[in-house]
Amino acid sequence: xxxxxxxxxxxxxxxxxxxxxxxxxxxxxxxxxxxxxxxxxxxxxxxxxxxxxxxxxxxxxxxxxxxxxxxxxxxxxxxxxxxxxxxxxxxxxxxxxxxxxxxxxxxxxxxxxxxxxxxxxxxxxxxxxxxxxxxxxxxxxxxxxxxxxxxxxxxxxxxxxxxxxxxxxxxxxxxxxxxxxxxxxxxxxxxxxxxxxxxxxxxxxxxxxxxxxxxxxxxxxxxxxxxxxxxxxxxxxxxxxxxxxxxxxxxxxxxxxxxxxxxxxxxxxxxxxxxxxxxxxxxxxxxxxx
Amino acid sequence: xxxxxxxxxxxxxxxxxxxxxxxxxxxxxxxxxxxxxxxxxxxxxxxxxxxxxxxxxxxxxxxxxxxxxxxxxxxxxxxxxxxxxxxxxxxxxxxxxxxxxxxxxxxxxxxxxxxxxxxxxxxxxxxxxxxxxxxxxxxxxxxxxxxxxxxxxxxxxxxxxxxxxxxxxxxxxxxxxxxxxxxxxxxxxxxxxxxxxxxxxxxxxxxxxxxxxxxxxxxxxxxxxxxxxxxxxxxxxxxxxxxxxxxxxxxxxxxxxxxxxxxxxxxxxxxxxxxxxxxxxxxxxxxxxx
Numbered sequence: 265x266x267x268x269x270x271x272x273x274x275x276x277x278x279x280x281x282x283x284x285x286x287x288x289x290x291x292x293x294x295x296x297x298x299x300x301x302x303x304x305x306x307x308x309x310x311x312x313x314x315x316x317x318x319x320x321x322x323x324x325x326x327x328x329x330x331x332x333x334x335x336x337x338x339x340x341x342x343x344x345x346x347x348x349x350x351x352x353x354x355x356x357x358x359x360x361x362x363x364x365x366x367x368x369x370x371x372x373x374x375x376x377x378x379x380x381x382x383x384x385x386x387x388x389x390x391x392x393x394x395x396x397x398x399x400x401x402x403x404x405x406x407x408x409x410x411x412x413x414x415x416x417x418x419x420x421x422x423x424x425x426x427x428x429x430x431x432x433x434x435x436x437x438x439x440x441x442x443x444x445x446x447x448x449x450x451x452x453x454x455x456x457x458x459x460x461x462x463x464x465x466x467x468x469x470x471x472x473x474x475x476x477x478x479x480x481x482x483x484x485x486x487x488x489x490x491x492x493x494x495x496x497x498x499x500x501x502x503x504x505x506x507x508x509x510x511x512x513x514x515x516x517x518x519x520x521x522x523x524x525x526x527x528x529x530x531x532x533x534x535x536x537x538x539x540x541x542x543x544x545x546x547x548x549x550x551x552x553x554x
Numbered sequence: 555x556x557x558x559x560x561x562x563x564x565x566x567x568x569x570x571x572x573x574x575x576x577x578x579x580x581x582x583x584x585x586x587x588x589x590x591x592x593x594x595x596x597x598x599x600x601x602x603x604x605x606x607x608x609x610x611x612x613x614x615x616x617x618x619x620x621x622x623x624x625x626x627x628x629x630x631x632x633x634x635x636x637x638x639x640x641x642x643x644x645x646x647x648x649x650x651x652x653x654x655x656x657x658x659x660x661x662x663x664x665x666x667x668x669x670x671x672x673x674x675x676x677x678x679x680x681x682x683x684x685x686x687x688x689x690x691x692x693x694x695x696x697x698x699x700x701x702x703x704x705x706x707x708x709x710x711x712x713x714x715x716x717x718x719x720x721x722x723x724x725x726x727x728x729x730x731x732x733x734x735x736x737x738x739x740x741x742x743x744x745x746x747x748x749x750x751x752x753x754x755x756x757x758x759x760x761x762x763x764x765x766x767x768x769x770x771x772x773x774x775x776x777x778x779x780x781x782x783x784x785x786x787x788x789x790x791x792x793x794x795x796x797x798x799x800x801x802x803x804x805x806x807x808x809x810x811x812x813x814x815x816x817x818x819x820x821x822x823x824x825x826x827x828x829x830x831x832x833x834x835x836x837x838x839x840x841x842x843x844x
Contacts, residue, residue: 273747274662278674281659281718288715289681292692299692352587355580368827369588371834372595375826377776379794380815383801384598393808395597398613433591438838476842483841492687493778497798511687511779518691519783527691535688542683 293535299528306522317529327530330501330508331537333420334489337509338541340424341431341488342481348428349435350477354465357443367440371433378430382497385426389413413499416506423495423507427488435480442476443469478549485545489538510534595819602812609809624813631804632814636789637796644706644792645774648713652770653763655714656721661751663722664729665737675726681719690783697784708784709792713774720840721766728762729755768829768836775822793818 300317304310321327356366373381388395389412397409412422446469454464470477492511495501501508501516508516510530518527601609602624603617612618628634662668663675693712694703702708732755740750756763781795791799797818801811826833 270747271668274666274668277662277747277751278659280655281678281722282674284655284711285678285681285715285718288693288696288711289684289689289718292689292696293684295692295696296688299695352584355583358580360580360584366584366588367834368830369592371830372823372826373591374837375772375833376595376819376822377778377794377797379776379778379798380819380822383797383811383815384594386801387598387808387811388594390808393610393613395594395613402614429590429594434837434841437834438842441838479842486683490685490687493794496782497778497801511690514687515690515783519694524691524695531688531691534685538685538688539683 296528296531296535299525300532301525302528303523303525306524310525313525317526320526321529321533326505326508327510327513329505330510330513333507334491334509334537336420337424337427337491338485338488341427341484344424344428345432345435345484346477346480349432349480350439352432352436353439353443354469356440367437370436373430374433378493379497381426381430382494385422385429386413386498389422414503416503419499419503419506423498426498427491427494430494431484431487435484438476438480439473442473446472481549482542482545486538486542489541510537598812599816599819602809602816604809606807606809624809625817627807627810628800628814628817631810632796632800633788633791634793634796634814634817637791637793640706640790640796641775641792641794644709644713645771647706648710648717648774649767649770651710652714652717652721653766656718656766657725657756657759657763658751659718660722660725660729661755664726665732665755675722678719678722681716682723684716686716686779690779693780694783702784704785704787704790706790709777709780712780712784713777717770717773720769724762724766724769724840725759728759732758764832765836765839768832769840772833772837 299310301312301314302310303313303317352370356363360366387393391397391409391411391414394412396412397406400406400409410418412418450468450472451464454468459467490511491509492515495507495509496512496515499507501512505513511534514527514530514534517523517530521527597613600616601613603620603622604612605621605623608618659678663671663678689712697703697708702711736754736758737750740754745753776794777792778794778798781792782798785791785795788796788799797814800814804810
């Protein structure tokens, strides 16, 4: 660390980053708070309405449906992505021919743009030409064919499967590289003691990568809270709000319904909801660690 | 790996058999995972070379005759070339500015001692948690007020702002690891603070810079929600936005949609295969450390 006499040099160095960060990332959050007390349609004069937007929001059943769906996405991600990724990483963490190939293909969906993934899966789920229904028919299970994204009972499940598919690879690779840091000596010692593979996994491997698992869970929660693109492109929240999440509802109310104040109020709740959930999970997981 | 040598013939044969079935099961699961991961993409690429009729009749096989009419359709009706250029322009401009001001700020945050340094650093890093969607409505209004709506500036600034936290986080922790002596002789020689940054610290930070550049680029390249809200002009659309609009208009022309997606997908996959190691490192590090 160096002490610098010239304070203004530091200011000059940090100011550009601070300015852009403040103006385009932090300030908008506060503006949302302000706008959430207003009512206007984008053209009309802004009108102060106090807490009316929030009052309406708390009685808005579609909003609560979108909260529920958001929670479903979080649960599907945490209980889908993490266990599948962990199991696959444990399987691949040994001498296996083609390990590199499995890794490469495993991670591939993570780099593909969400929009491409959404459109592709929209076609996979298509009721007439989709791959899924064609496949079911080909193996004689044609009776199970559904209008996956058009049927409110299936749409949310279909969306969640795509979300799991998209990010399993990320956690798979994270776990795989964590597994390679597990010291070999301990595993060899366990071998000499005649530990079975399951015992080694349970008592040596998992405890030593536990921290990474926790980090991944937090990551998975905060990542799945950000779900917007995928659902917006796949279903726009439909059919009949069946796949509406908070962000798509906010978009639809603001830019389709032209209720800017109401949309801002939803934004504020998205912000609070995300922060609270992330805080709670980090707290809970930290406590377990001790 | 230690192997126990067993003389008993039958026992060893049994063990071998068991070992092979186990290995076989592991391969089976990994291959299944690979198919689930890669097949949707291959399905799409394959069908993009079929006529609409052939796709409806035989969606699984290879094309009987490889046709390129879908590519002509996609290229002509969707301005993929112009989306491509817009994405590159916005992505690279934002990346360049973000890395420049981000590394400069990181340099002061990492190498100098001043009051409020830790607080400032924490303030930047907290940005990792800001949910993008909570800022869409205020960003829309802010861009209108600034007169940036429907210009590339409307995307460049938010892209910089939302990539600054991870950029500063990665670079600051990397720059902190250099020994203090590094700058001392340069200071003795009368080098200016900015000269030290440019000719000593920046070149030394190359590995962290590479990670930051890749993360910035992938984030910008795939970004959809800001583009959706802030760009209304097809001529200014980035790839994700243009593609979503194209697929929305040609909902029934599946093979053309697939051709459009393939055109976008191929460069991404090539980029991924060429730079796999850096991309995977960048994305997993960026995720875990963030």
